[in-house]
Amino acid sequence: MVLAALVLVLEGEAYPEPLGLRGFFYTLLKEAFPEVHDQGENPFALGFGVWKGQPWARVSLLKEELYARLSPGLFALEGQEVRLGRPYRVRAVLQEGHPWAGLTTYPRLFQGPGSPNLPLRFYSPTFFRRKGAQYPLPEPRLVLESLLRRLEAFGPLKAPQEVREALLERTTIRFLEGRTQMARTEVDTVGFVGKVVYHLPRATEEEALWLSALGRYAFFSGVGAKTSLGYGLVRPYAEPPARLEGPKVGEAGP
Template sequence: MILAAIVLTLEGPARPDPDGWRGLVYGLLKQIDPELHNAQPNPFSLGLGGREGVWWVRVGLLQEDLYARLSPHLFGLLGQQVRLKAPFLVKAVLQEEHPWAGVSSYPRLFQGQAAPSLGLQFASPTFFRRKGNSYPLPEPRLVFESLTQRWNAFAPVKVPEELAESWERMTIARFQGQTQAIRPNADERGVGFVGRVVYHLPAATATEAQWMQALGRFAFFAGVGAKTSLGFGRVRGFDPMRKEEAADARPEAEDSASLAEPKGPGA
């Protein structure tokens, strides 16, 4: 029942190429199970972030068996040089002591305060599929239906069906962010959302609040929305009661830019 987010920190001459780091991880997945990357929903999520000179790639794992099979390959990259179009040295492989690394279990996701408000930070462009197009607004129903689908695919206990009505009455208490053009690739283009949202469930029962918080913690490993296996929809929670400083409230430009549409000359 383990969930994990493993981060590889990189040292190299420039920003890693998104196709390069996806190819690296997909190559490792193919060694384990040639069909794994075609699974729907995916039992993993990917991420890329950092800033000039200090980059990292991230693999979120939603199944204990996948963690047991893939993590030795990831830890085996420590000190190795990998090619992400350009060469990069793997300086560290972390499952703690990094803001985007962590290990938990499905039962542990229910531990902690069962509050009726939940803060989620969308750090890479997040979008949903609607009639073949990307839809970039983090509406409560879309966010929690996405999390419910992935939870029910991999967790030992399913989300109660009656909670679908709870997500319908959920509101947004605070919203700060922006849309961002998605970097074109072979099968995706459009816009996504980056920023911070505080969700609130009016008159939440103890069960509703408990599931709301568990799914919010699950989002850290699973991601939200479409194409999480390509680095989109990377999410983590924040304390909705903490007064945010202006710098804290800004989207993580150095993280989200890796998947964003590059600006043209003079932009």
């Protein structure tokens, strides 16, 4: 049950355009795995950015079969010219050695320690489809429901009902620092970028393990709507040991 995030290190101007990146990936997907479009949840997520002055594009694959079919073609792109809205040369295709590359399995998500605190950093605009509109606030229920839905769609485990209820009903926000940022989709919207620490009070050992596993899963799956355009790019971060505080009265906010 492999989960993989492959990063294409690019040579070119700026970073890929969201619609161009999705169009490129869908062409690969149609050739290697056309039946994937029949599913409700996307078993993949895309991303893009710049690291150390180098633009990159990311393909995250949430099903082992998808990884098996697509990874040979992705690795073969090294040294090739591609068009991701703009033309690029692929300098390298990485499965490790880049902060947004990685490989794990679904069982390993649950092998790490559990914690009642889940610090997440939202790197690209994150928003949710809610009552027919895009909603940009990273509320605990929206974030965790998004992660649970994808993990249960493609992984071997389902959260026990009592754990699900605890995660969705009791989780709160301990710390939040961020802002909204424009997201270019078919219809422009805004999404949240920044840091949030989610907290599950009175968490049992099992509940804390599930909360932490969902945080580790977020690195691969993304959160919210339009992850196929590179939005909802999220990863856990190290919570500082000191007590978290917001700006004092009179200080500028984020």
